[in-house]
Amino acid sequence: MLNRKYMLTMGLLLSCLSCFAQKQKLDYSIAPWFNNKKAAVTLTLDDGPPGQFTVALPLLMQHHINATYFVTVNTIYKQLKTWDLVNKAALAGNEIANHCVTHPHFLKIPIDSVAIENAESNRLIDSLVPSQKVITQAYPFGDGGGITVKDSAIRRVAAKYFIGARATQNKPYPFNRYVFAKTDDDYYNVNSAMIADSASMADFGKHIDQTLAAGGWFCPTYHGIADGWIITPEAVFKRHLEDIENRRPQLWIATFKDVVKYHRERNSASLKLISQNALGWNLVLNDTLNNKVYDHPLTVNLRIPKGKVVRAVSRKGKTISHQTNADGITFNTVPSTTPITVLFKR
Numbered sequence: 001m002l003n004r005k006y007m008l009t010m011g012l013l014l015s016c017l018s019c020f021a022q023k024q025k026l027d028y029s030i031a032p033w034f035n036n037k038k039a040a041v042t043l044t045l046d047d048g049p050p051g052q053f054t055v056a057l058p059l060l061m062q063h064h065i066n067a068t069y070f071v072t073v074n075t076i077y078k079q080l081k082t083w084d085l086v087n088k089a090a091l092a093g094n095e096i097a098n099h100c101v102t103h104p105h106f107l108k109i110p111i112d113s114v115a116i117e118n119a120e121s122n123r124l125i126d127s128l129v130p131s132q133k134v135i136t137q138a139y140p141f142g143d144g145g146g147i148t149v150k151d152s153a154i155r156r157v158a159a160k161y162f163i164g165a166r167a168t169q170n171k172p173y174p175f176n177r178y179v180f181a182k183t184d185d186d187y188y189n190v191n192s193a194m195i196a197d198s199a200s201m202a203d204f205g206k207h208i209d210q211t212l213a214a215g216g217w218f219c220p221t222y223h224g225i226a227d228g229w230i231i232t233p234e235a236v237f238k239r240h241l242e243d244i245e246n247r248r249p250q251l252w253i254a255t256f257k258d259v260v261k262y263h264r265e266r267n268s269a270s271l272k273l274i275s276q277n278a279l280g281w282n283l284v285l286n287d288t289l290n291n292k293v294y295d296h297p298l299t300v301n302l303r304i305p306k307g308k309v310v311r312a313v314s315r316k317g318k319t320i321s322h323q324t325n326a327d328g329i330t331f332n333t334v335p336s337t338t339p340i341t342v343l344f345k346r
Helices: 002-023 051-062 073-080 084-091 111-128 149-161 184-188 198-202 204-214 234-246 256-266
Strands: 028-030 039-041 044-047 068-071 095-098 136-138 164-166 251-253 270-277 280-286 298-303 310-315 322-324 328-333 340-344
Touching (some): 039 204, 044 051, 068 084, 084 095, 095 111, 149 184, 164 184, 184 256, 204 234
Parallel strands (some): 044 068, 068 095
Antiparallel strands (some): 028 298, 270 280, 280 340, 310 340, 322 328
């Protein structure tokens, strides 16, 4: 009889602890940018003239910087004659993204023709660059970044094919503030400063500093590097990479798709405590997005109660690297319904 009472009491106690764990709120934050960086930078290169691959690519690789190449299919065929260098860029970690087949003025063609351009260029690039799948776009001539009814229609079409799209100089400042996307439509109207003249070339470092001060995203557009059109000289491109290098500790340098993924995930994710005991916690970090597409790790800053020291963080038996700080721990992991286990030292 005594054992039955003991077991009943313990069962009620454990049940209460479980309820408490489910209702208790964690003290945590998800960093605005990956690895707690102050701001994000994405270098984007449009069209695909040869110098972007023969001059820019080796420099990007030298600095361990990945960029986004918004390629125009016909330009690659006509200028490079081969997709070998495009595939080299992709395999080096650069994003190969959509800038259409023929580079049309979207504002001057029927909206169904816009859809055809998007679908066909995706099909061709995916078949010719098999190591990646196209999920972002830069509008030819920036058409789609305006305030007209047609611009809005262009963005709605883009949303059927991409997770985000870049416009051109559609804000009075050269970067995107962190809160640039208040609606889903805003992800298809990302602002970009055009590197097109001596002033824009000279102001590059200043624009990064402005982005850092705002905690935003700098996403400049290049065309020709040393050759082609709207040319940025090789020496200037080198200087821009050095400007980034000098600020690297504060910057998250990432491709366009990775920044869009992180921003969308971070702003729809939550961390919940699902169970706890003396040995540790079981947590779930999840978001409202399709995890097959949105698969970028988020940076979680988790406060740990005084007197507790974290021994390990894992998910499904695999260790998640973590760093200990004054308030708790920081770790990176992809949103998922699979629980995360935080174990304390005894």
